[in-house]
Amino acid sequence: MTQVDTTDLARRQLTQPISNGAKPARTPETSGPPVASEPPRVWVPPMAAVMARWPWLVAGGVSLGLLSAIAPASGLNDATATLQMTSANLDSLRAKQVGQTIERAVRSEPVIAEAARTRNISPAALAPRVKAQWVSDTDLVTISVTGADGDAAVKDANSIADAVIAVNERQSRSQLEQIQKESNRLLTSGTLSDTQAEAARRSQLGSNVGVRQDSATAASTQVALLDPAVESRPAGVSRQVRLMLGFIVGALLAAAAAILLPMNRRRVRAAVEVRALSTGLRVKRASGAVGEMAGRMVEEGNQDLAVVALPGAGDDAVQFAESVARIVQSHGTRTTVLNATNREVGEVLLTRDGRARSRKGDAADALIVVVPDDEWALRLLEGQSALRSVVVARSHRSLMGDLWRVTAALELSRPLVVVDR
Amino acid sequence: MTGDWRTARWVAALFAMTVALQRFNVPGVSEVSLLLPVVIVWCAWGLMTGILTVDARRFTAWLLASGVTGVALQLQLHFVEEPLVSPSSWALFMLTWSAFTLRIVHNDRRTYIRALDSVVRVCLVLAVACVVMMVSQFSGLAYRDWFAEIVPSPLLLQGYVITYPIEYGSPIMKANAWFGLEPSIVSAQLGVGVLAALLMGAPRKVVLLLLTGLVCTVSGSGFAIALVGVVVMVFHPVRRMLLKYVAPVAVLTLVAANTPIGRNIFSRVTEASSDDSSTSLRGLMPYEYLWSQWIEHPLTTLLGRGSGSSQVLVSDSGVLGLLVPTPVKIFFDYGLVAGLVLAVFLLICYAGGPSRAMAVSLLVSMWLLQPGTTQIVLLSLVLLMVTLWSPRRSPVLESVPWGGQPRHRNSTMSTPQRQESLV
Numbered sequence: 001m002t003q004v005d006t007t008d009l010a011r012r013q014l015t016q017p018i019s020n021g022a023k024p025a026r027t028p029e030t031s032g033p034p035v036a037s038e039p040p041r042v043w044v045p046p047m048a049a050v051m052a053r054w055p056w057l058v059a060g061g062v063s064l065g066l067l068s069a070i071a072p073a074s075g076l077n078d079a080t081a082t083l084q085m086t087s088a089n090l091d092s093l094r095a096k097q098v099g100q101t102i103e104r105a106v107r108s109e110p111v112i113a114e115a116a117r118t119r120n121i122s123p124a125a126l127a128p129r130v131k132a133q134w135v136s137d138t139d140l141v142t143i144s145v146t147g148a149d150g151d152a153a154v155k156d157a158n159s160i161a162d163a164v165i166a167v168n169e170r171q172s173r174s175q176l177e178q179i180q181k182e183s184n185r186l187l188t189s190g191t192l193s194d195t196q197a198e199a200a201r202r203s204q205l206g207s208n209v210g211v212r213q214d215s216a217t218a219a220s221t222q223v224a225l226l227d228p229a230v231e232s233r234p235a236g237v238s239r240q241v242r243l244m245l246g247f248i249v250g251a252l253l254a255a256a257a258a259i260l261l262p263m264n265r266r267r268v269r270a271a272v273e274v275r276a277l278s279t280g281l282r283v284k285r286a287s288g289a290v291g292e293m294a295g296r297m298v299e300e301g302n303q304d305l306a307v308v309a310l311p312g313a314g315d316d317a318v319q320f321a322e323s324v325a326r327i328v329q330s331h332g333t334r335t336t337v338l339n340a341t342n343r344e345v346g347e348v349l350l351t352r353d354g355r356a357r358s359r360k361g362d363a364a365d366a367l368i369v370v371v372p373d374d375e376w377a378l379r380l381l382e383g384q385s386a387l388r389s390v391v392v393a394r395s396h397r398s399l400m401g402d403l404w405r406v407t408a409a410l411e412l413s414r415p416l417v418v419v420d421r
Numbered sequence: 422m423t424g425d426w427r428t429a430r431w432v433a434a435l436f437a438m439t440v441a442l443q444r445f446n447v448p449g450v451s452e453v454s455l456l457l458p459v460v461i462v463w464c465a466w467g468l469m470t471g472i473l474t475v476d477a478r479r480f481t482a483w484l485l486a487s488g489v490t491g492v493a494l495q496l497q498l499h500f501v502e503e504p505l506v507s508p509s510s511w512a513l514f515m516l517t518w519s520a521f522t523l524r525i526v527h528n529d530r531r532t533y534i535r536a537l538d539s540v541v542r543v544c545l546v547l548a549v550a551c552v553v554m555m556v557s558q559f560s561g562l563a564y565r566d567w568f569a570e571i572v573p574s575p576l577l578l579q580g581y582v583i584t585y586p587i588e589y590g591s592p593i594m595k596a597n598a599w600f601g602l603e604p605s606i607v608s609a610q611l612g613v614g615v616l617a618a619l620l621m622g623a624p625r626k627v628v629l630l631l632l633t634g635l636v637c638t639v640s641g642s643g644f645a646i647a648l649v650g651v652v653v654m655v656f657h658p659v660r661r662m663l664l665k666y667v668a669p670v671a672v673l674t675l676v677a678a679n680t681p682i683g684r685n686i687f688s689r690v691t692e693a694s695s696d697d698s699s700t701s702l703r704g705l706m707p708y709e710y711l712w713s714q715w716i717e718h719p720l721t722t723l724l725g726r727g728s729g730s731s732q733v734l735v736s737d738s739g740v741l742g743l744l745v746p747t748p749v750k751i752f753f754d755y756g757l758v759a760g761l762v763l764a765v766f767l768l769i770c771y772a773g774g775p776s777r778a779m780a781v782s783l784l785v786s787m788w789l790l791q792p793g794t795t796q797i798v799l800l801s802l803v804l805l806m807v808t809l810w811s812p813r814r815s816p817v818l819e820s821v822p823w824g825g826q827p828r829h830r831n832s833t834m835s836t837p838q839r840q841e842s843l844v
Contacts, residue, residue, distance in 0.1 A: 045475075046475055046480045064492075071495075136451055137575075237506060242495070245494065249495070256484035
């Protein structure tokens with residue numbers, strides 16, 4: 001394997017006439033639109049983008065979580081009392097109905113008025129701060145009162161509970177009184193003239209009244225205070241929940257940013273990550289790529305290979321080229337490695353005719369040309385499908401944007417991306 | 422098995438589960454449907470087996486919507502007067518819609534039609550069950566909730582009206598196929614079945630059976646879906662396929678109109694004007710009830726009252742049957758800014774599906790008539806019929822004019838399907 005400074009070679013080729021009298025080769029014209037110097041818009045799989053930028057998720061989650069946790073709370077306090085319903089006939093459906101009825105009754109005008117009177121405040125000041133909830137699948141109803149003063153909230157909750165009990169008892173008594181009034185009215189009216197019949201009538205009425213009173217009592221629902229409010233706690237969402245919520249929300253927003261923000265300035269890391277971020281690209285580590293590329297050159301008879309060096313990977317590209325040439329040479333194929341970083345030289349070597357003359361001049365069967373990722377080189381390479389190409393990137397030095405720009409230009413030659421550590 | 426059969430069976434299996442398991446709840450959590458973890462696990466399995474993949478656009482939109490609404494939640498706690506914030510309500514919302522970030526890999530037209538075929542088969546079973554339930558009642562066999570008698574109550578989803586009489590005082594109950602959550606939900610599922618059958622040119626008897634089952638539910642949900650879908654189809658070349666159904670549907674309509682069920686359905690066409698009608702309670706009154714509370718304070722309008730607040734206030738209203746439609750839920754709970762971001766994400770989930778009729782009808786239904794933000798039993802219809810197939814690979818199904826094609830192998834549909842080359 002020979003590494004040749006092509007300056008002389010290129011100069012000889014450009015100045016000496018060709019032996020068959022043909023005109024000297026000219027610098028190849030560039031045609032078609034110029035290779036974009038800006039990296040193309042690349043679609044990065046969303047999950048790959050999130051995985052690649054996972055530290056953002058941690059940072060976003062921790063930041064927003066801490067902010068949420070340390071932010072001052074609303075300043076309000078919550079006090080809760082619990083009522084229990086009891087009745088002779090309280091199946092699950094009836095319990096739900098009664099529970100929901102008591103829920104409404106807690107915020108009804110008679111209850112609020114009575115509680116406000118006890119607390120010596122206006123009903124309008126109390127009503128908006130009261131909430132009630134039937135606890136599903138139980139016979140319990142909770143009463144919550146919110147307030148700036150925790151002790152006052154406790155007293156308000158207990159006064160509401162007492163008011164519900166009192167109003168419920170009054171309603172039960174009122175029902176019994178109603179039965180009594182109706183019975184008295186019946187007893188005093190419709191008197192029969194026959195004494196025995198009248199006695200029987202009164203006896204029957206008395207029995208009926210007893211039955212009705214008994215039924216009314218059995219059917220009524222008693223409400224008792226199971227658990228009075230003792231102390232208040234900060235209202236709203238607890239600090240722990242705010243912390244967790246902030247962490248989750250921060251991570252979600254960071255994930256969205258990881259997907260939306262371009263990755264052109266991201267440095268190449270590992271081959272597996274480049275493969276995940278670049279759909280459709282063939283990516284390998286240098287150690288595996290050398291053998292593959294040499295094998296293809298030998299088996300497929302491709303004569304030439306262009307090794308494009310991304311910024312920061314110049315030495316790696318030369319080393320790769322020499323490694324491939326060594327293997328190809330060992331299979332009996334005479335190979336020359338040419339460093340075409342000079343534009344004058346490169347513009348000759350990257351044309352088909354130029355390479356043919358180089359092979360002839362060096363008596364080589366194959367050429368491996370190391371080129372930079374400059375626009376002039378990519379423009380020469382982009383239309384050539386017969387020339388194999390490899391793009392060499394250096395881990396933690398080369399940029400993803402440069403890699404995408406170069407591979408987009410070399411699309412026709414289906415480049416192999418090699419990531420060197 | 423080719424990829425498209427796997428996909429069609431995956432869709433059919435999930436649809437069958439949403440029909441069969443709709444009355445179950447997560448053990449220990451009486452208000453969370455069992456369908457939610459079922460859908461998530463089934464989608465995860467689809468991801469692992471290559472049937473599904475992550476859709477970049479919807480995934481990013483979901484992340485943004487979740488993040489922005491989460492930030493709104495935090496701001497509500499500090500700046501909104503009397504916030505009613507429920508973090509669990511927010512989490513349920515985002516978790517429910519996480520499945521909508523996925524996409525079917527083999528989302529070609531042929532696979533979609535195969536999936537429609539499978540959905541129609543499931544709906545046929547549902548329709549037969551509804552018809553049997555109705556016929557048995559008219560034959561003198563009183564309705565009994567056999568399902569609730571067999572399944573332990575801790576496993577049953579609460580908060581739904583399983584069924585109720587077709588009219589006041591009638592002993593005949595609206596059909597829910599016994600295992601349906603509500604007649605309106607069964608009706609919505611059958612409505613999707615009818616539309617699927619029309620889109621794939623199913624035989625007339627199939628469509629008639631589905632429509633008969635739909636009638637037995639005595640609920641407008643399914644009719645709304647089917648009718649809006651048909652209107653969309655009328656504006657596309659596929660309208661010629663509808664001609665063969667006109668006569669039998671007209672006959673069915675005439676027959677139904679002379680039954681108590683049919684009269685009940687027809688009487689509901691103009692029910693929106695009545696305050697206590699189902700349509701009004703779903704589509705009009707929630708706005709009237711919550712509007713003043715939303716605009717009361719500028720910060721409430723901007724930031725929202727809190728996740729779950731609209732439901733709490735509606736429940737506290739004491740108005741039986743008052744529901745929270747999607748626009749109310751979004752903007753009342755999360756405010757203008759976060760609500761807009763969330764609305765954009767939700768609307769993206771309806772865009773780009775293979776069938777315009779299906780997308781438009783479900784959009785109209787979920788946004789105007791149904792509480793369609795966290796009810797997975799209804800949202801699964803959107804997921805399976807629209808979102809998972811988006812973005813479509815070819816023009817919409819309705820743009821293909823009618824033509825014969827070889828039968829699908831193993832399909833029970835006897836009518837020639839769409840042209841293979843157009844699929």
